[in-house]
Amino acid sequence: MRTAGYEEENGPSIVGMWHVTFTAKTSNGKDIPETVVDNALAVWHSDKTEIMNSVRPPQDGNFCLGVWEQTGRNTYYLNHFPWFSNQFPNDTNNGIGEPVGPTRITETITLASDCNHFSGTFTLDAYDTTGKIDLQSFTGVVTATRITTATTIPDLL
Numbered sequence: 001m002r003t004a005g006y007e008e009e010n011g012p013s014i015v016g017m018w019h020v021t022f023t024a025k026t027s028n029g030k031d032i033p034e035t036v037v038d039n040a041l042a043v044w045h046s047d048k049t050e051i052m053n054s055v056r057p058p059q060d061g062n063f064c065l066g067v068w069e070q071t072g073r074n075t076y077y078l079n080h081f082p083w084f085s086n087q088f089p090n091d092t093n094n095g096i097g098e099p100v101g102p103t104r105i106t107e108t109i110t111l112a113s114d115c116n117h118f119s120g121t122f123t124l125d126a127y128d129t130t131g132k133i134d135l136q137s138f139t140g141v142v143t144a145t146r147i148t149t150a151t152t153i154p155d156l157l
Helices: none
Strands: 015-025 030-044 049-053 063-068 076-083 104-113 116-127 133-147
Touching: 015 116, 030 133, 049 076, 063 133, 076 133
Parallel strands: none
Antiparallel strands: 015 030, 015 133, 030 049, 049 063, 063 076, 076 104, 104 116, 116 133
């Protein structure tokens, strides 16, 4: 029987669907109490692209895209872009805030030997619409569990 996420020829594989949690340890360069800043579902594809469905409200930009490379036998680097979104929270009648610039998230992660978990570090930089880091910057840890055909909703909560 093959282990999920293991390719006989190439060893461990990040390809698959993941439940991912981002926990910030710094905000704008200052230490903060550990704060979950995202809880998401992500799919890492064999063509070295990635898509993430964030817990954010859909009108505020909850899907984002990335590209990744394998940097070692069990290590990976992800360059990920939540593109333009809307200000959240906001007090508009329709829930859609003013446009805000893109965000860049980078991750450096290690796939566990069971091929069903990964962990590592992330940096999140939110930009204004001119490309200047303006809104927010976080650093912290990222953890994930592989989603399989046996995964249930309680497993994700």
